[in-house]
Amino acid sequence: MDRRTTPATPRVAHISLKGLVEAPRYTEGEARRVAMPLVDLLRAPGGARDRQLLLGEGFTVIDHQDGYAFGFATKDGYCGWLPETAIGEGPKPTHWIATTGTHLYPEPRVQSPEIAALSMGAQVAVITQGAKFTETTQGFIPTPHLLPIGQHHKDPVAVAESFLGTPYLWGGNSRAGIDCSGLAQTALLACGIKAPGDSDLQQSLGHALAEDAALQRGDLLFWKGHIALVVDANRLIHANGHTMSVAYENTESCIARILAADHAPVSHRRRL
Numbered sequence: 001m002d003r004r005t006t007p008a009t010p011r012v013a014h015i016s017l018k019g020l021v022e023a024p025r026y027t028e029g030e031a032r033r034v035a036m037p038l039v040d041l042l043r044a045p046g047g048a049r050d051r052q053l054l055l056g057e058g059f060t061v062i063d064h065q066d067g068y069a070f071g072f073a074t075k076d077g078y079c080g081w082l083p084e085t086a087i088g089e090g091p092k093p094t095h096w097i098a099t100t101g102t103h104l105y106p107e108p109r110v111q112s113p114e115i116a117a118l119s120m121g122a123q124v125a126v127i128t129q130g131a132k133f134t135e136t137t138q139g140f141i142p143t144p145h146l147l148p149i150g151q152h153h154k155d156p157v158a159v160a161e162s163f164l165g166t167p168y169l170w171g172g173n174s175r176a177g178i179d180c181s182g183l184a185q186t187a188l189l190a191c192g193i194k195a196p197g198d199s200d201l202q203q204s205l206g207h208a209l210a211e212d213a214a215l216q217r218g219d220l221l222f223w224k225g226h227i228a229l230v231v232d233a234n235r236l237i238h239a240n241g242h243t244m245s246v247a248y249e250n251t252e253s254c255i256a257r258i259l260a261a262d263h264a265p266v267s268h269r270r271r272l
Contacts, residue, residue: 003043004050004198007072007079009063014072029060029071033123035088037104037116038174041073041080050080051182051197052173055116055138056093056123075189078197091137093123098147098190100162101175105140108133115139119174120159121186123149152192156272157217159187160229160237160246168244180227183239183246184220187229193272199227209269215251222268223258 001021007014013023034057040049045068053059058074059082068081103114108130115138118124124136126146133140153159160183169177173186181199188195188205196202203222209215219230228238228249236254239246258264 004079004201005077005196007060007062007077009065009070012063014060014062027062029062032059032061032069032071032087033057033090033093034059034082034086035090036086037118037122038176039082039086040171041078041082042068043080045081047081049171051078051171053082054097054119054122054174056090056096056125057121059087061087073197076185076195076197091125093149094126095124095134095136095146095148097122097124097141097145098151098153099145100166102141102145104136104138105133108135108140112140117176119176120162120190121173153190155218156184156187156191156193157229157231157237159190160184161231163187163239163246164237164248166239166246168239168241168246172239178239178246180239183237184227184229188272199225202227203268203270206270206272209271211269213269215269216271218272220268220270220272221251221255221266222270223262223264224267226258226264228254 008021012025013021015026015028018026034053037055039053041051043050045066059071061069061071063070067084069084070081072079097118097120100120102118104116105112127135134143167177170179172178173182185195215230221228228236230236235248236251237248
């Protein structure tokens with residue numbers, strides 16, 4: 001079974017796997033939330049980064065080892081390890097960061113030194129909301145940068161375009177650094193469309209397009225280990241190792257470049 005989507009360790013498995021996976025014991029886990037602005041989701045305690053999680057996102061813990069907690073992200077079920085110091089029991093979020101990025105302030109003043117940078121998708125609990133600043137349980141955030149949980153953007157491509165110039169980062173999920181699947185997932189989730197965390201898992205989204213079908217805005221193009229969003233008849237947008245950033249690229253040129261460099265043709269064309 002895929003370790004990324006199988007909430008189990010050699011010691012314990014989530015109750016949803018009972019009858020599917022043999023384990024010494026099963027548990028419903030403990031509902032927690034990310035307590036840091038940004039944290040790496042690791043494939044092993046102290047191991048390599050698979051993805052990243054943002055402030056306020058839900059995380060169900062089912063095991064502990066060497067100061068790390070194993071579990072899965074609420075938004076997509078992605079499994080991995082977080083430092084125990086990165087999770088807590090904070091209040092239920094009421095709003096999410098709906099702009100590419102923002103800052104958390106100790107007081108409602110633009111001149112205040114920021115507490116932390118927050119990226120799109122981070123979640124906060126609002127206390128009071130003003131015209132310019134909103135007070136949350138962790139500080140103040142510019143009010144125009146927030147939307148209530150359950151309200152979404154409408155155009156995933158426009159969301160992806162707001163990340164133009166963001167540096168490429170393998171496994172990244174934030175304005176500080178993002179990869180191809182992180183960009184696609186962030187753009188889709190911001191529009192209320194559920195999406196897995198990695199490009200191979202995202203190939204199941206929507207429905208397949210014929211190779212000769214005309215592409216339209218919002219279509220998804222896949223290569224082995226890569227995803228891009230179609231902007232218009234001639235362009236796509238993706239976080240890529242070629243420019244090491246989120247960038248536009250001519251669709252035909254991109255397809256030819258990847259085929260020449262990696263012998264990798266487009267593997268899937270999907271429409272949401």
